[in-house]
Amino acid sequence: MQFLDDSHGCAGWNGEMAGRIRAFDWSVTELGNMDTWPASLCSAVQLMLASPLPMVMLWGRPGYMIYNDAYSTFAGGRHPYLLGSPVELGWPEVADFNRHVVDTCLAGGTLSYRNKVLELLRDGIPEDVWLDLYYSPVADDDGKPAGVMAMVVETTEHVISERRRQAAEDAYHADNERVRLALNAGALLGSFVWDIKGNALSGDERFARTFSYPPEQNLADLPTDIAEARIHPDDRSWVQEQINQSVETGEPFNAEYRVLRPDGSYLWVQASGGCEFNEQGEPFRFPGVLIDIHERKTAEESLLKFTRNLEQRVADEVEARLAAEEQLRQSQKLEAIGGLTGGVAHDFNNLLQVIAGNLHLLARHEPDNANVQRRVSASIAAVERGAKLSSQLLAFARRQPLSPAVCDLRQVFDGLGELLQRALGETIQIDVTAAEALWHVYVDRNQLENAVLNLAINARDAMKGEGTIDLSAENIALDSKFCAGKGIVAGDYVCVAVADRGVGMSPQVLAQAFEPFFTTKPDGQGTGLGLSMVFGFVKQSGGHIEISSVVGQGTRVQLYFPRSLRPILSETTRHDPQQRGGHETILVVEDNEAVRSSAVELLREEGYQVLTAANGDVAMQMLLEGAVVDLIFTDVVMPGLIKSSDLAAWAKMQTPPLAVLFTSGHTRDIISRNHQLSPGTYLLSKPYGPEALTQMVRTVLNG
Known part of the structure; x- marks a missing residue:
């Protein structure tokens, strides 16, 4: 593409995205070559490229996407394929949201959202993303809204951090509530405050008595080594670890441990509290309370001893678990074999469809040739046997479409x-x-x-x-x-x-x-x-x-x-007359060229007008550009960003809704739950013949 001279308003841009925008072939879009762009668009793009914030321009009714370097980072795996793409095709998972944005701003309105959550597939995996979004119209040279300038600030980390902070605060309040309940129940063994800066420990009389401090000990200056020595040796390192974690993270402190009594026995206590921080974020004070949990821990130990004595019960449980694990291993083995056979059956059905489609076409083209008819009949019978074998494989793989x-x-x-x-x-x-x-x-x-x-x-x-x-x-x-x-x-x-x-x-x-x-x-x-x-x-x-x-x-x-527990529905038998072809327009979406060719020829022989697309991306582009069709006949599994389910969802939203007929070697989970077809979903399983294709197409169109 020819580069612009410095006299044009779109020259002088800097940055990686500026180079990509210049190198893009804009003649394939409604914007046309860059040397014909209006000055208003060039100025807006220059402003956007200079911004450190993620910004994207949606130009024209389709919303062709032009964005800066910061937005390319936000887009993840979708970059650089978003450049020059209509926004609904670039982000199909939020197509309705973006269509509302474009329509509103082109009408002169503005939109803004705070912490708006959207489910995006930036790297092929659905993720919840929180965003601050600001949309405003951009005028053309005549002063009329012609595009949308969008500022996109991701706030996901802030939202998640705020939720974690709130959870910690809730936990701290819960600790305080437990302390209040303990006070009311009379289980409190004392309170304490650790001055972190001065490394000084103070406490009330009950706290000092619990740790066996001398009666004459100053409660405002309790030696920490005496308290540490009274903690059970097996618990000391763990208690210190909990204290350090609370000081470092600000999380509430909760620790259960044993304290040595004067008679040589140990008392179970629970220490609860939390670290307080000054305005500089430094830890300076650590208040807490001590609660008596000895009865509960004694009951737990008694229950544990009782359980340990039930050796026969444990043996039975172990035996049952081993048996269950063996059954699980067998199930996983069959599941793995099922996945393999299901995939083989899927590819096998595509091959059978190509063979069957061409055999039926050959039989139609040679109606008076007895030798051809005899050999075609024998070949079709073999295809049907292969289809039955494939159906059995799909049944084992749990990928057959069920009508329960x-x-x-x-x-x-x-x-x-x-x-x-x-x-x-x-x-x-x-x-x-x-x-x-x-x-x-x-x-x-x-x-x-x-x-x-x-x-x-x-x-x-x-x-x-x-x-x-x-x-x-x-x-x-x-x-x-x-x-x-x-x-x-x-x-x-x-x-x-x-x-x-x-x-x-x-x-x-x-x-x-x-x-x-x-x-x-x-x-x-x-x-x-x-x-x-x-x-x-x-x-x-x-x-x-x-x-x-x-x-x-x-x-x-x-x-x-x-x-x-559902009731049995009454069955009504309906005999439909033989349904032939029609004059409607059908869009055939199939990535296998041989399968696509045979389906197109069968449909055209029935009188239908046929359009074709090699994948969902091409099909969606055709539909968004105004292709008028009566039925989308699409394979279930295809490469590309746009899946067959995306096409079906788009078709359902049209007024009136557009008919969709799926076809596949097996259903996969993309159009069914556990391979049980949802109501209103039509599926023609491969391999199929002309009669099955004609009848199903008419059924869907008439419905």
């Missing part, structure tokens, strides 16, 4: 009977038992049925296709001892159990039963994901799963689901 509802398990069992009999064959008998007053549970019914079906198939295989499978459900109250280390809390649960009388499992096999891809079946007869999927579903639903098995006697699997 309040369920009556008796109704679920009634509907499962025919399905189980058809899947297991006529040589298997199913014995179903459910308690009459069975509690409700809050689960995804489809996933629960899949879990029971998986367990029943395992039971059938363990009995070599013949025998009886017991399916039961009962109410149960779990105590804290049972729940320790299992990731659940004590309370009411419903236990669903599937039991067989098959070959059973050895302890070694049982220890690996939940691990993905572990199977005892011959090659080609099992993926080893059945129990893993059940484990992930139960944990994701807030429950717990246990297996007990004896070789030669059979296996019992128990699923514990928390009791739900």
Whole structure:
């Protein structure tokens, strides 16, 4: 870029930020090249650059950011990317606040805030920041407000320091209150004052008597060595440490220690007080009181002795803790494997989406070619098998999107009977038992049925296709001892159990039963994901799963689901007609180019107008610049400052709200809590076909 000559009002700036401002390509913004900037803007920027305080100029309606060196330090990791950026894009986490500032000042108003707290992501981590903020309009050459000058003074350290000071003051007042109560209770053993400058100790008669000073001792001049000698040898260094800390920091002094009595026994006392400082901040006086706590400490020691005698109880507690720690280690191991498999499934689904999208497009383009149709059908079937495998991995990793509802398990069992009999064959008998007053549970019914079906198939295989499978459900109250280390809390649960009388499992096999891809079946007869999927579903639903098995006697699997007190909502069945495409405009936001291309072509074939963005930053820039769309179709996880959740939050604030459809290989926590989709959130899981895409797009648009 060409540098300005000295005759221009923007020349002569000094400092690092001055160089960055000159080097920036302003032609990409509404400000245009610097040689066209109005004189008022140049003067304001020169004033700002000369200021030692953090200042930033927000120019124009978008609020293009120009700031000084002090503000670049305040911005942290956001610098230098904020320069030239619209303020709402530069600080998306406080976009609404900054929009109000720009609108107010461009209308001629001013704003100021004292110790305003904002949650900012300066270095990628949310932090509460307290600020003194001052905003005033800046006029252009015609005298009309054209920008906002902001002064930003961070007061975080001052606010935190003031809170700590207040806490110390509150603690000091609490100590005084304890002293008052002690006086009223008659437990006071005396008061004392230590003159720090003269190193002189004085006290009242009771204080002198407690430390066994001679009766004729002058109370205004008590030798400190006598008091120190009466403190128990094991307590002296700790008491001195507490005194030093109070003198150095001003914190209240509280110390419990033992004082030697004339009969050779020791008396437990509590000394409370605090150091006083003069106007120069120097410690000069240390008043305090002595309180009798002997009865309390004696009771504590008696209780301690009693507890130490309960050896069997301690042994039981240790054993229970070891068992809980072992369960915790197993849970952490499965959690680590789950994180890995979830990530693999996510990338695998992106690959499947590219393959599936292009296969569907190929089938549409070659409708009369029988060979192409046959091979495409076979390939799509393979993609669907891969998607099922990926779904099982996500279930184990606890990253499958769930749609939970309040369920009556008796109704679920009634509907499962025919399905189980058809899947297991006529040589298997199913014995179903459910308690009459069975509690409700809050689960995804489809996933629960899949879990029971998986367990029943395992039971059938363990009995070599013949025998009886017991399916039961009962109410149960779990105590804290049972729940320790299992990731659940004590309370009411419903236990669903599937039991067989098959070959059973050895302890070694049982220890690996939940691990993905572990199977005892011959090659080609099992993926080893059945129990893993059940484990992930139960944990994701807030429950717990246990297996007990004896070789030669059979296996019992128990699923514990928390009791739900919510009522069952009446179900209404709605049959939507086949929904085709439309004429609306859709913004596709996807960082994977191959996935983005196939989605765009599928949507355009349905008649939609399509805009594209490679990430959330580009998408937000397009929307802020006025791109008009009817639907944002966005991947959940993308690089850049602007996340998919930021786009959705911005869309919700528009009038009328803008529709958003998410897509992902798995949901992650960015749009769901524990991967249970919040109301009003739409998700199309990868891989998807044209029909699923068309139907979901129309559903969201019509909604």
